[in-house]
Amino acid sequence: DTGVSQDPRHKITKRGQNVTFRCDPISEHNRLYWYRQTLGQGPEFLTYFQNEAQLEKSRLLSDRFSAERPKGSFSTLEIQRTEQGDSAMYLCASSPPTAGGPTNDEQYFGPGTRLTVT
Amino acid sequence: AQSVTQLDSQVPVFEEAPVELRCNYSSSVSVYLFWYVQYPNQGLQLLLKYLSGSTLVESINGFEAEFNKSQTSFHLRKPSVHISDTAEYFCAVRPGTYKYIFGTGTRLKVLA
Numbered sequence: 503d504t505g506v507s508q509d510p511r512h513k514i515t516k517r518g519q520n521v522t523f524r525c526d527p528i529s530e531h532n533r534l535y536w537y538r539q540t541l542g543q544g545p546e547f548l549t550y551f552q553n554e555a556q557l558e559k560s561r562l563l564s565d566r567f568s569a570e571r572p573k574g575s576f577s578t579l580e581i582q583r584t585e586q587g588d589s590a591m592y593l594c595a596s597s598p599p600t601a602g603g604p605t606n607d608e609q610y611f612g613p614g615t616r617l618t619v620t
Numbered sequence: 621a622q623s624v625t626q627l628d629s630q631v632p633v634f635e636e637a638p639v640e641l642r643c644n645y646s647s648s649v650s651v652y653l654f655w656y657v658q659y660p661n662q663g664l665q666l667l668l669k670y671l672s673g674s675t676l677v678e679s680i681n682g683f684e685a686e687f688n689k690s691q692t693s694f695h696l697r698k699p700s701v702h703i704s705d706t707a708e709y710f711c712a713v714r715p716g717t718y719k720y721i722f723g724t725g726t727r728l729k730v731l732a
Contacts, residue, residue, distance in 0.1 A: 544723050545664070608666050
């Protein structure tokens, strides 16, 4: 068990460019989450996958954001036409399947991808 | 809607002194409560959680938190801190589903 990994760890891009981040969850974790953390704030929920199905998207996830988890394993988060306000740490987390529903599952967080939009 | 308030953004404390990091929440439904710790350049790690049962929960490294329903609080305490406890601590609630709602975090700085 190597933990949740995210790539890249840091990304600097110019305003208007597209960026894509990758998250590899812990193997056999079927639940995957994306959060965004800005300076001085706690993480804010962006979206949730159960297997390959995207079950919830936050209103924070504008039309420029898209997340996928095509085979129910790794996930990508793409931001199109980046803006300076997109600068943040993007966190991925995963949790194992739980019998009877998601009552007390712990989420395991990756180290995050820090995005800087200049 | 649910919300979490961590009033203290930074808490400096001398080594071996006690510390309390405050967390209050607001929710119209029952919630599960969590404390996560984030060391520099690392991801969030679960410190402890309250799901049900005893209102006092403990971590393996000496932290404890007590769920107080009447005061809607889940304060984190440690009787004697170490330099290695220097980190950012996040309180979170989960209102029965899968989504965490985090507070803004408290940066604990342990001084020698």
